[in-house]
Amino acid sequence: MVLTAAQNRVVTAALELFARHGVGGTSLQMIADEIGVTKAAVYHQxxxxxxxxxxxxxxxxxxxxxxxxxxxxxxxxxAARDALVEGMVDLAVEGRRTVGSILNDPVIVGFFEDHAPFRRVMTRLRTLLLGDDSGPEARAQTAILIAAISGAVMHPFVADLDDKLLREQLLRMARRLLS
Amino acid sequence: MVLTAAQNRVVTAALELFARHGVGGTSLQMIADEIGVTKAAVYHQxxxxxxxxxxxxxxxxxxxxxxxxxxxxxxxxxAARDALVEGMVDLAVEGRRTVGSILNDPVIVGFFEDHAPFRRVMTRLRTLLLGDDSGPEARAQTAILIAAISGAVMHPFVADLDDKLLREQLLRMARRLLS
DNA sequence: GTCTATAGACCGATAGAC
DNA sequence: GTCTATCGGTCTATAGAC
Structure with missing residues (x-):
């Protein structure tokens, strides 16, 4: 998972376009144009x-x-739980326009469905939030918190809110949800 | 917005395919195949x-x-607030695999951005939840609740949960968030 | 690592018969 | 309301030069 500079340019352009048009609505030509090279150069990576x-x-x-x-x-x-929630909120607020659509894109969801590293990260995340309880309620609560953070930042209702206020509201919500 | 039977078949097939492949990843040929007609028949609608x-x-x-x-x-x-939350949860649980990806699809998000009826429904929803307060905090809280409900039902963590338990967990979360 | 050029499939959309 | 047939354009992907 260490990317060359050229691969990094491709992935960065792809993420931006996936967020704007969806994975299925993004062509290799669009990615190439975004970087300023030809399709063949992208295919070399x-x-x-x-x-x-x-x-x-x-x-x-x-x-x-x-x-x-x-x-x-x-x-x-x-302290671990607080650090995790703050980190997740920061990730979501930083990538306001991108995180939500990428995480929810059906193609990406499909890729992650049988993706062992993804499931491992999710399990570690759930353990940090709620300890060793892996029951249905704990899994549901984890899913809800992830969805709330990653989805809320994309909603038109918060489009004109500045990052600081959005961050505060998300942290307040997370605290209330986990108390 | 009253659909003929043929239009209804097109829209129903489209929604199913949008959820599975995204809007950009769904072609008219796929919609036609799903219904069992040709592309030209779809274009007639x-x-x-x-x-x-x-x-x-x-x-x-x-x-x-x-x-x-x-x-x-x-x-x-x-009573209005309770009825709204219950109705939203029921909608999300019924459409578990579809609601989230459709609501978050970049193409749909773009369509709704300047869509007056969409904004009107969102405002009515926010008023039911939090009264006449249309400030930043109220809007953020509304966005969070919508995102949590519509996004959580799609998460792999709740894939094996039955509808009843998922519904209970979502209602518990909503109550906690609005208290 | 980037280019030009190309192959073959599929895209959205239309014409016209039944 | 559905069909066959077709248009021009774009899609993913490859070959081969620099």
């Missing part, structure tokens, strides 16, 4: 469109995993 | 793909509007 989609999805997953890793090193369970 | 997307989006919006309308007839503000 990745042999198929699916490989680009996978690399883009895994790049986003890596960002979340980094947040999980930092949280796991916190000195207490409570 | 709608002149462009955009018209199909709009009709599909408005059909989903109409379902939400119906829930809002029922809630508005409740005898008290509290």
């Amino acid at each position: 990745y042999n198929t469109k699916d490989e680009i989609v996978l690399a883009a999805a895994e790049t986003e997953l890596a960002r979340l995993e980094a947040v999980v890793e930092v949280a796991e090193r916190a000195p207490s369970a409570k | 709608y002149n462009t793909k955009d018209e199909i997307v709009l009709a599909a989006a408005e059909t989903e919006l109409a379902r939400l509007e119906a829930v809002v309308e029922v809630a508005e007839r409740a005898p008290s503000a509290k």
Whole structure:
């Protein structure tokens, strides 16, 4: 998962376009145009469109995993949970227009369905939030928190809110949900 | 917005395919195949793909509007709020695999951005939840609740949960968020 | 690592018969 | 309301030069 500079340009352009047009609505020509090269140059980095989609999805997953890793090193369970929630909120607010549509794109959802690393990150995340309880209620609560954070930042109702206020509201909601 | 039987078949097939492949990843040929007719027959109902997307989006919006309308007839503000939340949860749980990806599809989001009826329904929804307060915090809270409900039902963590338990968890979350 | 050029399939959309 | 047939354009992907 270490990308060359050229691969990084492809993945960055792809993520931006996926967020704007969806995965299915993004062509290799559009990615090439966004970078300023030809399609053939893109194909030299990745042999198929699916490989680009996978690399883009895994790049986003890596960002979340980094947040999980930092949280796991916190000195207490409570500190770990707080660090995780703050990190997730920051990721979502930073990528306001992109995170939600990419995470919910049916193609990406399909890729992650049988993706072991994705499931492992989700399990670590759930453990940080709610401890070793892996029952239905704990899984539902985790899903709700993830959906609320990643989805709310995209809603037209918050389009004119500044990042600071949006961040505060999301943290307040998360605290209330986990109390 | 009253659809003929043939138009209804097109919109229903389109919604199913949009959820599975995204709007951009769904072709008119796929819609025609799903119904069991040719592309030309689909074009006889709608002149462009955009018209199909709009009709599909408005059909989903109409379902939400119906829930809002029922809630508005409740005898008290509290009863109205409860009815709205229950109706939204039921809509999301019924359409588990479809609601989230359609609501978050970049193409649909773009269609709704300047769509006056959509904004009107959202405002009525926010008023039912939080009264006449249209400030940033109220809008953020509304966005969070909508995102949590519509997004959580799609998460792999709840894929094996039955509808009843998922419904209970979502209602518990909503109550906690609005208390 | 980037280019030009191309192959073959599929795209949205239309014409016209039944 | 559905069909066959077709248009021009774009799609993913490849070959081969620099």
